Amino acid sequence: MARGIAKVKYERQSGNVSVVDQPNWEFIYTTSTVKDPDWNIGDRVVLPDGREFRYAKSAGVCASGQSVDFVHTGAIPYTLFSAAAAIGDTSVSFVASTHTALAKDELKGGFFISWPAADYDQFRGIIGNDASATDAAITIYLDGPLTVALTAAMAGEAYQNPYSSVQESSNLTLGKGGVPAVYVSAASMYFWLQTKGPVFIAPQSTMTASKEAVGANFRHDGSLEAVATALAVTVAINDTTQYAGYRMIGSYTGNGPLFMLLGCG
Numbered sequence: 001m002a003r004g005i006a007k008v009k010y011e012r013q014s015g016n017v018s019v020v021d022q023p024n025w026e027f028i029y030t031t032s033t034v035k036d037p038d039w040n041i042g043d044r045v046v047l048p049d050g051r052e053f054r055y056a057k058s059a060g061v062c063a064s065g066q067s068v069d070f071v072h073t074g075a076i077p078y079t080l081f082s083a084a085a086a087i088g089d090t091s092v093s094f095v096a097s098t099h100t101a102l103a104k105d106e107l108k109g110g111f112f113i114s115w116p117a118a119d120y121d122q123f124r125g126i127i128g129n130d131a132s133a134t135d136a137a138i139t140i141y142l143d144g145p146l147t148v149a150l151t152a153a154m155a156g157e158a159y160q161n162p163y164s165s166v167q168e169s170s171n172l173t174l175g176k177g178g179v180p181a182v183y184v185s186a187a188s189m190y191f192w193l194q195t196k197g198p199v200f201i202a203p204q205s206t207m208t209a210s211k212e213a214v215g216a217n218f219r220h221d222g223s224l225e226a227v228a229t230a231l232a233v234t235v236a237i238n239d240t241t242q243y244a245g246y247r248m249i250g251s252y253t254g255n256g257p258l259f260m261l262l263g264c265g
Helices: none
Strands: 008-010 044-046 052-057 068-070 076-080 091-094 111-114 122-129 138-142 155-159 166-168 190-199 215-219 224-226 239-249 258-261
Touching: 076 091, 091 155
Parallel strands: 008 044
Antiparallel strands: 044 052, 052 190, 068 166, 076 155, 091 138, 111 122, 111 155, 122 138, 190 258, 215 224, 215 239, 239 258
């Protein structure tokens, strides 16, 4: 696999298979303190039944049956470049700014943005970075060339790989990232996070069989609240505006519900 290029694997994408030779998705239902060398954080697996998963790293305990929070806040804030970068360059360097110490390639899978001119925003993936002490200058490497030159008088920002730091939901202000395939017991664990497709997510009692409760938003704890309740004039204190998806089968008072997760990447 080329450096920094995310892997997307479509399991049994085509062809007919019988019950006896259905694949085993055992690797999805595991956790480990050791990163699987076959996968980079953020890599995606798509199953034939429509479920999609991202390889992730925990920042704390992650409950199955509820969404996690993305807990990164951004690696490099709005900061000037330390040198000019020409059209075609695939690296940029920032002057010293406020950031944590960064190990070599710690930002791999993250994102970069610059604004060299009106209507010419440059958004790129990050495939690596040089090691940098706390608040020191840093060089990052991009997944594609610049199409507009940068000068040292310009500035940009960089973001960590969102899937490299997720944990059990508890915060109304953080984005929800998906549902762990299994319970994750501690920080610094590698695991698979379901981001799309049929899944069970803990429902609130508002997830009834009514038309007002077909769609759902996430709550602070990663459970589901009916859209009609979450976006009411008087919004419940623990509801967010992040749309999660819709009921496929059942309801809170019936069987399920089996939920179609739509909005986590």
